[in-house]
Amino acid sequence: MKLPMLSRLWKVLRNAVAVVCGLAIVIALLPSKARSQLGLDPCCAMMQVGLNTISGLLRNSVAMPLGSIQQSQQQSANFEQQVVFPMAAINQARNMAVQFEGQFVQMRQLFQLPISSATLPTPQLLEQSLLSGNPGAMPQITSNYSNLYGTVMPAANAPQPVRNMVDMTDAEAQAAMKKAVEIDALANLELQAAEQINQQLQTAAPGTSTILEAETAAWLVRANAYTQSAMAELVRVRSIELANSSGQLKFSASHAATLQSTGNQILQQGVQ
Amino acid sequence: MKTKPLEVLRSLEHRLSRSRRWLFVAAITLCLIPSNTRADGIGDILSLFHTITSTLQGPIGDVLSEMRKVSTAVNNFRQQVIWPLALINQTRAFVSATRARYTGLMSQIEGIKNNSATLALPVQLESAFRSAQTGSMGQLPSIYTQVYQPVVLSGSAQPMQRNLMDIDDAMSMDSLKIAMVSDQTTQSMLTLADSLEQQAMTAAPGSASMVTAQARVADLETQAQLAKMLAAQLREEAAKLAHENALLKQRSVATQNLQNQIQQVLAHP
Numbered sequence: 337m338k339l340p341m342l343s344r345l346w347k348v349l350r351n352a353v354a355v356v357c358g359l360a361i362v363i364a365l366l367p368s369k370a371r372s373q374l375g376l377d378p379c380c381a382m383m384q385v386g387l388n389t390i391s392g393l394l395r396n397s398v399a400m401p402l403g404s405i406q407q408s409q410q411q412s413a414n415f416e417q418q419v420v421f422p423m424a425a426i427n428q429a430r431n432m433a434v435q436f437e438g439q440f441v442q443m444r445q446l447f448q449l450p451i452s453s454a455t456l457p458t459p460q461l462l463e464q465s466l467l468s469g470n471p472g473a474m475p476q477i478t479s480n481y482s483n484l485y486g487t488v489m490p491a492a493n494a495p496q497p498v499r500n501m502v503d504m505t506d507a508e509a510q511a512a513m514k515k516a517v518e519i520d521a522l523a524n525l526e527l528q529a530a531e532q533i534n535q536q537l538q539t540a541a542p543g544t545s546t547i548l549e550a551e552t553a554a555w556l557v558r559a560n561a562y563t564q565s566a567m568a569e570l571v572r573v574r575s576i577e578l579a580n581s582s583g584q585l586k587f588s589a590s591h592a593a594t595l596q597s598t599g600n601q602i603l604q605q606g607v608q
Numbered sequence: 609m610k611t612k613p614l615e616v617l618r619s620l621e622h623r624l625s626r627s628r629r630w631l632f633v634a635a636i637t638l639c640l641i642p643s644n645t646r647a648d649g650i651g652d653i654l655s656l657f658h659t660i661t662s663t664l665q666g667p668i669g670d671v672l673s674e675m676r677k678v679s680t681a682v683n684n685f686r687q688q689v690i691w692p693l694a695l696i697n698q699t700r701a702f703v704s705a706t707r708a709r710y711t712g713l714m715s716q717i718e719g720i721k722n723n724s725a726t727l728a729l730p731v732q733l734e735s736a737f738r739s740a741q742t743g744s745m746g747q748l749p750s751i752y753t754q755v756y757q758p759v760v761l762s763g764s765a766q767p768m769q770r771n772l773m774d775i776d777d778a779m780s781m782d783s784l785k786i787a788m789v790s791d792q793t794t795q796s797m798l799t800l801a802d803s804l805e806q807q808a809m810t811a812a813p814g815s816a817s818m819v820t821a822q823a824r825v826a827d828l829e830t831q832a833q834l835a836k837m838l839a840a841q842l843r844e845e846a847a848k849l850a851h852e853n854a855l856l857k858q859r860s861v862a863t864q865n866l867q868n869q870i871q872q873v874l875a876h877p
Contacts, residue, residue, distance in 0.1 A: 379650055386657035393661055397669030401676040408679040412686065420691050421814030429818035432807055436822060439800060440829055443793045446742055447836055451785040453749055454778035455759060458771050463778050466843055484771050485854040494860040502860075505853040512846035519839040526832035534825045537818065545818040552824035559831035566838040573845045580852065 433537040469520035508576040515569040703809045737784045740791030779847040786840040
């Protein structure tokens with residue numbers, strides 16, 4: 337009777353000891369203190385220090401450089417607006433383009449004044465086609481030229497070398513006249529283009545004016561090329577003129593030799 | 609009396625066996641709960657702060673600092689190298705000084721009169737075609753005719769010769785008139801050049817390109833006018849060449865006629 341009782345008592349005690357030990361372990365492992373959100377907890381203090389550090393860093397490492405950059409950019413913007421691209425200077429340049437337009441129109445009108453001066457019908461026709469500035473009038477130049485200066489004489493009237501020289505001279509004279517008409521027409525187009533570019537300049541910005549400058553530069557290159565071609569034509573006219581002088585000297589020498597030979601023959605016949 | 613302690617013990621045993629189950633559950637729970645939760649939470653926060661501060665100091669702070677340096681350098685480069693204000697003002701002063709130095713001299717040279725005729729009619733003609741006033745262009749033909757005479761009457765010369773006289777006079781007068789127009793437009797162009805120079809004196813680096821474009825346009829106008837003058841010269845030279853050629857044709861015909869007449873005379877002594 338005693339033994340089972342003792343055995344049961346031992347079991348009870350053993351379990352009780354186990355429960356106590358288990359509780360002790362649980363208590364030892366559980367957090368010793370409760371945390372409050374509003375209290376002066378050391379964790380909150382650490383967070384406060386951390387946030388203060390971040391705030392200080394934002395102020396010193398981020399805000400200050402950003403402020404400096406903003407100041408630099410503001411200074412740069414002011415410099416560009418007041419020194420490099422002042423609005424007053426830009427408007428002044430635009431106004432100058434407006435003033436120039438009137439001058440350009442006036443100059444173009446001056447070159448359109450009638451200057452024809454011939455009084456006789458045939459010269460009037462040639463002069464009219466020469467001053468027309470109309471490349472479509474080229475065929476009329478040929479006929480009007482022939483009517484005024486005549487055509488190459490017939491073969492019976494002159495030796496072939498003389499006829500060749502006359503034809504060459506007529507050709508160059510007509511070509512020069514035609515070139516003059518072309519150059520006039522091209523110059524009129526250049527004047528129109530200049531006026532149009534000038535109109536664009538009246539509303540141009542500093543950034544776009546360089547494009548217009550490039551466009552004008554291209555036109556200038558073209559204009560120089562046309563002027564060069566006109567100069568070439570002028571050189572050809574002068575060359576033909578010089579060649580004619582040389583040719584006439586040669587003909588004169590040849591005629592003189594023929595005359596001398598013929599005279600000698602006549603004189604010899606007279607002596608015999 | 610003896611059974612009562614036994615019942616108490618049995619009851620206690622039963623309760624303890626229930627407690628044992630609870631003990632088992634509590635042990636399992638303890639095993640599942642992370643043992644260092646509290647320590648890990650604080651460590652994470654500190655780690656986060658450390659990451660944020662190091663990010664602010666390192667990648668962001670360094671980059672912003674570099675950006676500030678670059679921005680300052682660009683600004684300084686613009687203000688001290690590309691567009692230094694002192695040099696801008698110096699350049700404007702240079703333009704002004706150049707203008708002051710040469711404008712007077714050039715005006716004096718431009719003002720020199722080249723008129724050289726001495727007799728009354730040539731003096732009139734010369735002053736007319738050197739006037740640079742297209743308004744007086746209408747007077748030119750009459751004065752020209754007085755100096756060089758009108759085309760001879762039809763009975764006094766062959767039609768071709770009269771035509772040659774007329775076209776030569778016309779080309780000559782046309783060119784004189786074009787020269788008058790050119791002189792007048794040259795004056796206008798010089799005025800424009802002066803305006804451009806004045807504009808350059810007050811221009812800003814940003815507006816200078818607009819002034820340059822304007823100058824280019826004026827240059828194109830000048831080129832066009834130069835082309836017109838060249839066309840006039842071409843006409844004149846061509847007319848001169850054609851005139852000489854026409855005379856050659858006439859001489860050729862005349863020589864042929866003379867030869868024919870001599871042969872006729874020799875054939876009938």
